[in-house]
Amino acid sequence: MKNYKLDFPIFENNPGLVYLDNAASAQKPGYVIDGIKHFLEHDYANIHRGAYNLSEKSEELYENSKKKVAEFIKASSWQEINYTYNSTYAFNLLTSSFKKSGILKKWDKVLLSIVEHHANIVPWLILKEEIGIEVDFVNVDKDYNLDLDDLKNKLDSSVKVVSLTYVSNVTGVIFDLERVALTLTLSQRERGLNEKPIFILDASQAVPHFRVDIEKINCDFMIFTAHKVMADTGLGVLYWKKELLKKLTPAWWGGWSINWVRKEEFSPSWLPFRFEPGTPNITWAVSLLKALEYIEQIWGYEEIEKKEKELVKYFLEKLEKFKWKIELIWSYKLDNRIWVFTFHIAWMNSSDIADIMAENKICVRAGHHCTEPLMDNCWVKTTFRVSLYFYNDLEDIDKFFDVLEKKILI
Ligand SMILES: Cc1ncc(COP(=O)(O)O)c(C=O)c1O
DSSP states (O other): OOOGGGGOHHHHHSTTOEEOBTTTOOOOOHHHHHHHHHIIIIIOOOOSSOOSHHHHHHHHHHHHHHHHHHHHHTOSOGGGEEEESSHHHHHHHHHHHHHHHTOSOTTOEEEEETTOOGGGTHHHHHHHHHHOOEEEEEOBOTTSSBOHHHHHHHOOTTEEEEEEESBOTTTOBBOOHHHHHHHHHHHHHHTTOSSOOEEEEEOTTTTTTSOOOHHHHTOSEEEEEGGGGTSOSSOEEEEEOHHHHHHOOOSOOOGGGEEEEOSSOEEEOOTTGGGOOSSOOHHHHHHHHHHHHHHHHTTHHHHHHHHHHHHHHHHHHHHGGGTTTSEEESOOOSSSBOSEEEEEOTTSOHHHHHHHHHHTTEEOEEEOTTOHHHHHHTTOSOEEEEEOOTTOOHHHHHHHHHHIIIIIOO
């Protein structure tokens, strides 16, 4: 196996570090760090309306970043890509724009899954409070796949939005979204409805691990957060279909989202900048461009998936020995998953486990992982989560199990 850690300076600067918290945020390769430095040293200026060379170069890189995202997810144009600050902000931007545009009204229903991250729950609960929409949750089956029968049963004519994660940040299970899209189409036909519910996808845990194909999934909106895919923090991506963009009124205005302003009124600018008021995060847009270029350089998602599969297999084999002492909450399956494992040890506090791991230079995360409705459903309050990325190696897994065996399960 190629040693990808060599591409990431954090490992050289922290000898012995075992970083198993990748679902929270990924480390940055030298290529991204150097790319940001190069941009700030050579090409930085504010974008939009600058006639000089530097501003044009900066703007070109900002657009190139969106073009690369569009190419990666197969969007039809880079103008369908909006930048926000993170996934949470993207959801809030979307829900407040839905409210402002009158797309959702009292008693309209939004369907989520029970495994959603709070980022895809709280903004809808705010609309429930503010305009009286209903929010309901679709269950998962025994393997933690989305329960399509439950989805079908809940898809009545009041459902205006279905908003789902692609992959749970706790179970690691990948939902079969092509079947979800088909279910939405069939249900619309069976019920003789004019319109399908708006389909929103939270791809925050998917984009770092495998190719997300918008064409195949046919969703209306897709959201992810750049720091989980090796770019820096402070940048979220919101893809939306152009036709829908025209129907939406932004929740906030200013800067490049405005064409002209008089004392009494203003006129909106052209799409898609209407949804990016003020100076955008240009440097972090460049960092995302560099992160996606880095994925291309290492032979793309094929390489990431291959490497992660080997690691999952090795991890599950090692776990066999401890199965009777430790409860892996959620899937033991090898396929259809990303490298996230969440555990519960009934007789021990998960924060204490994370502390012991930390004392041994192993980074894991304890808590509810911003998925409290899921935790409530499973009757657990907190768990500890181990999440790898392609730059981890077998030695990291050995060290984790070694500490688990000798210092925790004693
Ligand atoms: C599935 C999922 N959605 C949304 C988010 C929120 O991402 P951010 O904190 O960057 O907004 C996370 C972060 O862990 C996540 O795992």
